[in-house]
Amino acid sequence: MKKLYTFCRITALSTLLFSGSLKSNGQYCITNLYLTGCTNNDYIRSFRTSGGMGDIMNPSTGCSNTTNGYTYYSALSHTTSVGNNVNFSIVNNPFNNENYYFYVDWNADGDFTDAGETITTGTVPAGDSVTGSFPVPPGTTLGTKRMRARFVFNPTTPVTACSQENYGEIEDYNLNIVAPAPPCNSPSNATVSNITGVTADMTWTAVPGAIGYEWAITTSPTPPSSGTGSVTGTAIGTNTLTPNTTYYFHLRTKCSGFNQSSGWVTKTFTTTSAPACTAPSNFKVNDVTTNSVQFSWSPSSTAISYEYAITTTTNPPTTGIPTTQLSASISLLNSATKYYVRVRSICSASTYSGWLLIPIFTHFSTSVNEVNNDYLNIYPSPASDKLTIESAQSADKAIIQLIDVSGRMVMEQGFGTSSTTLDISKLQPGIYILKYLQGPTVSIQRIVKQ
Structure with a gap:
């Protein structure tokens, strides 16, 4: 079995307990602390602290010194002030149950034997951890103190910070005591x-x-x-x-x-009552092409931003494209198509004005006019009172429609046998779209009314 003792080893242990564990000239005991140390897996797996101005994080330390089971991590320090608590955690190896001991040399005299320097002791199962917390006592001087975490397997005599044991490990760390930070005052x-x-x-x-x-x-x-x-x-x-x-x-x-x-x-x-969320003013379309539209508006005094949208139906959308600008443009539209351009104010995360709406009709592409207008003769251009449309083919059951730039149909008339005349004298001057419809055949052309 592991850890059998012979008479000779007990005699040697007794001798070393007396001679090897003593310190001299205020130096910490660092040798003759174990006969076997941590080589049989009796090691501290990890050590860490928290709650300080600077904490220790030393994971997966393992058996770092197989010679005598002692390691001083001089580069790892916990920094705190008098009156603050130091929180610590020690994780055990996964192989053996261990007795643990934790010490702090508060007066920095090179030992852990003074009153209050043994912080805690106990047992920790294999693979488990022990956590604790202790305050920095009043009157502790500023400077660097020494902390010691110790594991001992199955001790047979009282354990101290320097006693020689058979199996286990010791890890030393620094504890820096600094002046407290000045008070952090409220605004x-x-x-x-x-x-x-x-x-x-x-x-x-x-x-x-x-x-x-x-x-x-x-x-x-x-x-x-x-x-x-x-x-x-x-x-x-x-x-x-x-x-x-x-x-x-x-x-x-x-x-x-x-x-x-x-x-x-x-x-x-x-917060006050919500003012009415007013829509933008001066909403207008600035330009329409075969596949795009540009539009703008003036600000609303209650708006924090705006939304705009374009659809092919009269039903208002539930959401739009958000913007903080006062103009927008939309491209990749279909030519010769009626659209509805909209804009509204956003007055809060859940408050909107009503939609403003302008119908538009995108222009017709040159290719469509050339293909579909070969058999039509429309004159005069521009026209003021009468507009004549002649067809080079049978116009049976054909219909003529005039559409303004907003997409509104302003005139519709059946076609004669080969020609028809429209009375456009009452129309406002401007550009209109003439549609010739006969069954599946559609011809489209722009006309100008003087």
């Missing part, structure tokens, strides 16, 4: 102003030494665990509020210490 003169149904502005006075501020706007008076936003300045604004709602503006200071922040300051305010 003063926090004010909420310019409150409307959906907007509000927040300002406050700068805190000396602050590295920033955390804020949150909620409908609960209870401060949050963390902010929803952070800034380095002393003002913020929001435009996503809901009318007739009571809000709480929470604000706290972020300071340069480790995760250091002040207490929350909370200001309450209520």
Whole structure:
């Protein structure tokens, strides 16, 4: 079986317990701590601390020193101040149950024998971990102290920080005690102003030494665990509020210490009733081509942004394309097609004006006119009173339609045997679309009314 003792080894152990574990001249005991050490898998698997200005993270340490089972991780330190707690975690190896011991040399005299320097002891099952927390005592001097984590397998005599044991491992780390950070003061003169149904502005006075501020706007008076936003300045604004709602503006200071922040300051305010969300004005179409349209509008005093859309039906869309600009263009349209261009105001995250609508008719491509108009003769061009349409083929059951640039049909008339005349004297001057329809045959041409 593992770990059998002979009389000779017990005698040697007794001798070494007396001679090898002693320190001299204030030096920490680092030799003759184990006969076998951690070579039989009695090792500390990992060690870490938390809650400090700087923490220790030493995962998967394993049996780092097979010679005597001792390692001093001089480059790893936990930094904190008097009165703060040091949290630690020690993970055991997956093979053996171990007795654990944790020490701190508070007075830095090179030993762990003074009152209060044994922090905790106990047992930890194989593969398990032990966690603990201890405060830095009042009166502890600033500077570097030594921490010691120790594992011992199946001790038969009382264990100390320096006693020689048969199986186990020791890991030493630094504990830096520094002056406490200056207090992190809460912001003063926090004010909420310019409150409307959906907007509000927040300002406050700068805190000396602050590295920033955390804020949150909620409908609960209870401060949050963390902010929803952070800034380095002393003002913020929001435009996503809901009318007739009571809000709480929470604000706290972020300071340069480790995760250091002040207490929350909370200001309450209520948004006003929502003004009517007015639509943009001067909505107009600036240009139409065979496959595109450009349009613009003037701003609404209640809008924070706008949406626009283009459809081929009169049914208004549920959403559009958002923009903060006052103009837009849409391309890749079909030629000779009626569309409905729309724009509306967005006044809050859930408030919109009604849609404004302008019908348009995209222009006809040259290729369509050339193919479909070979058998038609339309004159005069431009025309003022009468417009004659002659067909080189039978026009039985043909129909003539005139459509203005908005897509509205302003005239429809049946065709004669081979020609017909339209009275356009009452139409407004401008460009019109003439459609000749006969069964599946469609001919399209632009005409000008003087």
